[in-house]
Amino acid sequence: MATAYAAATSAAAATAVLLPRLPTSTTRCSALPLLPPRLPSTSAFSTSFKHLSESRRSSVFQIKASEETSVDATELFDDLKGKWDAVENKSTVLLYGGGAIVVIWVSTIVVGAINSVPLLPKIMELVGLGYTGWFVYRYLLFKSSRKELATDIESLKKKIAGTE
Numbered sequence: 001m002a003t004a005y006a007a008a009t010s011a012a013a014a015t016a017v018l019l020p021r022l023p024t025s026t027t028r029c030s031a032l033p034l035l036p037p038r039l040p041s042t043s044a045f046s047t048s049f050k051h052l053s054e055s056r057r058s059s060v061f062q063i064k065a066s067e068e069t070s071v072d073a074t075e076l077f078d079d080l081k082g083k084w085d086a087v088e089n090k091s092t093v094l095l096y097g098g099g100a101i102v103v104i105w106v107s108t109i110v111v112g113a114i115n116s117v118p119l120l121p122k123i124m125e126l127v128g129l130g131y132t133g134w135f136v137y138r139y140l141l142f143k144s145s146r147k148e149l150a151t152d153i154e155s156l157k158k159k160i161a162g163t164e
Contacts, residue, residue, distance in 0.1 A: 115121050139149040
C-alpha cells in the first residue's frame with residue numbers, strides 16, 4: 001500500500017512538473033460595445049454652454065486653417081536647388097552635415113550608457129536642479145541681476161552680429 005501511495009504521489013509530481021504553467025493573469029473579453037464616458041451634468045445650461053464654446057472654438061480653428069496658403073512642392077524644390085547651387089564648398093557642407101549626424105549618434109550612445117548606470121541619472125538630475133536654482137538666484141530673483149543678464153545678452157548679440 002505504501003508503494004502504491006508513493007507511486008501515485010511521484011506520478012502526480014511528475015505530471016505537475018511536466019504540465020506547462022498557465023498565466024496567472026487572465027484577460028477578459030466582452031462582446032458589448034464600449035460606452036462613451038459620462039459627462040458630469042451639473043445643469044442643462046452648463047452643458048449647452050460647453051457645447052456652444054466648443055463649437056465656437058472649432059469655428060476659430062476652421063477660419064485659421066482656411067487662411068493658410070498652400071505651398072507648391074516644385075517651387076520648394078526649385079528654391080532648395082537654387083540655394084544648393086549657390087553653395088561654393090559643397091564638400092565642406094556635406095562633411096559638416098555628416099559630422100553633425102555622427103556627433104548626434106555618439107551622444108545618444110553616451111546618454112544611453114549614462115542612463116544604464118543605476119545611480120548616475122538621479123545625480124545628473126540633482127546637478128541640473130542645483131544649476132537651475134543657482135541660475136534663478138543669480139540672475140532672475142533680483143531686479144539688478146535681471147538688468148545685468150539683459151546687458152550680457154545684448155552684448156552677446158552684438159558680438160555675434162559683428163562676427164557674421
